[in-house]
Amino acid sequence: MRINLDREYQAKNHFCGLCCTKIENFDVTRGNTEILKDINLHIHCGELTALIGPNGAGKSTLLKAILGEIPHRGELKYLDYNDRHTGKPIIGYVPQRLDFDAGSPLSVLDLFAASRSSIPVWLTHARKLREHTREILSRMQAEKLIDRRLGDLSGGELQRILLALALDPLPDLLLLDEPVSGIDQLGMEMFFRKVADLRLQYDLSIILVSHDLKLVAQYADRVVFLNQTVQCVGTPAVVFNNEKVIQTFGRVLSEATCIDPKEGGRNQ
Amino acid sequence: MAIYYTWIPQLLPFEWATHIFMQNALLAVLLVTPLFGILGTMVVNNKMAFFSDALGHSALTGIAIGVILGMSDPLWAMLAFSILLAIGISIVKASSTSSPDTIIGVFSATAVALGIVILSRSGGFTKYSRFLIGDLLSISPNELLMLVFLVLGVLVFWVFMFNQLLLVSINPSLARSRGSNVRLLEILFSIIMAVIVTISIQWVGLLIINSLLILPAASARNISHDMRQYHLFSVSIALLSGLAGLLLSYYWGTATGATIVLCSAAFFLLTLFIKLKSR
Numbered sequence: 001m002r003i004n005l006d007r008e009y010q011a012k013n014h015f016c017g018l019c020c021t022k023i024e025n026f027d028v029t030r031g032n033t034e035i036l037k038d039i040n041l042h043i044h045c046g047e048l049t050a051l052i053g054p055n056g057a058g059k060s061t062l063l064k065a066i067l068g069e070i071p072h073r074g075e076l077k078y079l080d081y082n083d084r085h086t087g088k089p090i091i092g093y094v095p096q097r098l099d100f101d102a103g104s105p106l107s108v109l110d111l112f113a114a115s116r117s118s119i120p121v122w123l124t125h126a127r128k129l130r131e132h133t134r135e136i137l138s139r140m141q142a143e144k145l146i147d148r149r150l151g152d153l154s155g156g157e158l159q160r161i162l163l164a165l166a167l168d169p170l171p172d173l174l175l176l177d178e179p180v181s182g183i184d185q186l187g188m189e190m191f192f193r194k195v196a197d198l199r200l201q202y203d204l205s206i207i208l209v210s211h212d213l214k215l216v217a218q219y220a221d222r223v224v225f226l227n228q229t230v231q232c233v234g235t236p237a238v239v240f241n242n243e244k245v246i247q248t249f250g251r252v253l254s255e256a257t258c259i260d261p262k263e264g265g266r267n268q
Numbered sequence: 269m270a271i272y273y274t275w276i277p278q279l280l281p282f283e284w285a286t287h288i289f290m291q292n293a294l295l296a297v298l299l300v301t302p303l304f305g306i307l308g309t310m311v312v313n314n315k316m317a318f319f320s321d322a323l324g325h326s327a328l329t330g331i332a333i334g335v336i337l338g339m340s341d342p343l344w345a346m347l348a349f350s351i352l353l354a355i356g357i358s359i360v361k362a363s364s365t366s367s368p369d370t371i372i373g374v375f376s377a378t379a380v381a382l383g384i385v386i387l388s389r390s391g392g393f394t395k396y397s398r399f400l401i402g403d404l405l406s407i408s409p410n411e412l413l414m415l416v417f418l419v420l421g422v423l424v425f426w427v428f429m430f431n432q433l434l435l436v437s438i439n440p441s442l443a444r445s446r447g448s449n450v451r452l453l454e455i456l457f458s459i460i461m462a463v464i465v466t467i468s469i470q471w472v473g474l475l476i477i478n479s480l481l482i483l484p485a486a487s488a489r490n491i492s493h494d495m496r497q498y499h500l501f502s503v504s505i506a507l508l509s510g511l512a513g514l515l516l517s518y519y520w521g522t523a524t525g526a527t528i529v530l531c532s533a534a535f536f537l538l539t540l541f542i543k544l545k546s547r
Binding site for chain 1: 494
């Protein structure tokens with residue numbers, strides 16, 4: 001009986017039946033400035049959730065708060081397939097940019113070894129690790145880059161490497177911070193398609209910060225419009241027809257795909 | 269040590285190897301230069317050259333504090349002050365929006381000025397000029413023993429922590445997503461730098477200690493493609509410059525530390541040439 005009640009409760013509240021990450025009451029303040037306020041989000045697995053918002057809206061900050069890098073109030077809860085609270089999810093993270101300079105003698109294999117192995121990178125690489133890395137890289141068709149220096153890679157190549165790294169080990173929650181520069185339109189579209197594939201293939205929960213609204217509209221399952229607080233959540237059709245979003249970004253969807261915002265746009 | 273003193277003149281049948289002070293200095297070079305070669309890789313990677321420079325200069329204030337407290341050997345005061353400074357800079361850097369260069373510049377300039385003001389109070393600043401230039405040939409067996417422990421300590425840290433340090437230098441958030449405690453790692457590394465730089469100042473001199481840290485790694489970068497080569501070249505170049513510098517300084521009658529730095533600089537030019545030619 002009890003179980004049935006729980007199921008009903010879930011269905012009513014649109015909780016996913018499989019696994020989900022809940023961000024509850026996130027607040028971030030730096031100095032006296034409130035950067036994020038009262039963020040509540042449910043991220044479902046198998047869903048690509050895009051985070052959009054103007055510059056300085058706190059998108060990257062939210063990712064860093066989820067990572068635990070920036071101190072915040074509120075809780076991050078991860079519920080597994082049986083809806084049990086499993087504590088800390090494994091988080092994969094693709095940063096917006098790397099901080100090393102291009103002259104750094106750092107190979108792709110070094111990067112993977114440093115993240116995966118306890119054998120110091122400066123001493124030696126285990127042969128197993130090399131094979132493992134090649135396999136992981138092949139998911140992104142990047143296995144040929146294994147001995148290249150990170151500084152010699154193009155923006156698109158680097159992004160594929162970082163995405164491969166974030167998938168090893170396979171995360172519960174994948175956080176992607178879209179690069180601001182260095183990737184052309186075609187590369188960006190390939191990236192979105194890859195991410196959308198991954199979501200289905202591995203049933204991942206994905207949060208993607210993006211500035212490319214056309215691609216977001218095309219590939220995202222859900223869109224969150226963030227500006228200090230969550231302004232609007234929903235399917236791309238709903239969010240891109242929301243008045244606040246249109247005020248900020250203009251019309252993203254063509255008239256043909258427009259729906260009546262009153263039907264589903266949810267303001268918070 | 270006794271075994272070392274009897275064997276060295278036989279192993280190295282040269283005039284210079286008969287002096288005890290040269291035997292000690294040789295051992296010191298074999299210990300200190302690889303240490304600097306190793307640490308330098310990360311200093312250069314993290315663009316911390318200015319930071320280590322500030323640590324060196326802050327030693328002046330450490331000496332001054334030691335003098336005020338009436339210590340005969342101000343080493344402990346120097347150590348305490350530079351560790352405090354290293355932690356201070358790390359914390360201010362993490363919580364401030366100013367550029368790290370500005371913050372380090374402010375700390376460094378203040379520390380140098382404070383040191384000079386205190387030490388020059390009674391017009392006796394020249395007494396302390398040995399800290400500016402350093403004297404490697406004065407190293408004692410006890411100090412050599414301390415060096416051995418330092419080298420071991422840094423090696424242990426480098427074996428267990430290097431991978432995480434590398435990730436932090438690539439991207440702190442990425443390191444965080446891999447479970448590293450970024451802040452703690454940064455502070456630990458700063459403290460290690462502070463200890464090594466401060467202890468070595470009496471032998472190398474605070475004016476040039478930073479070059480000893482930067483030059484081997486900077487040279488190695490010119491010719492390496494991955495972290496293994498980077499370390500191998502950095503340590504080799506540091507060692508070779510150290511040995512060459514020690515011998516040249518003996519025959520020329522020059523300051524050892526500065527001569528070593530000049531040899532490293534020659535290596536830098538050489539590797540830069542190789543790099544430019546291979547393009």
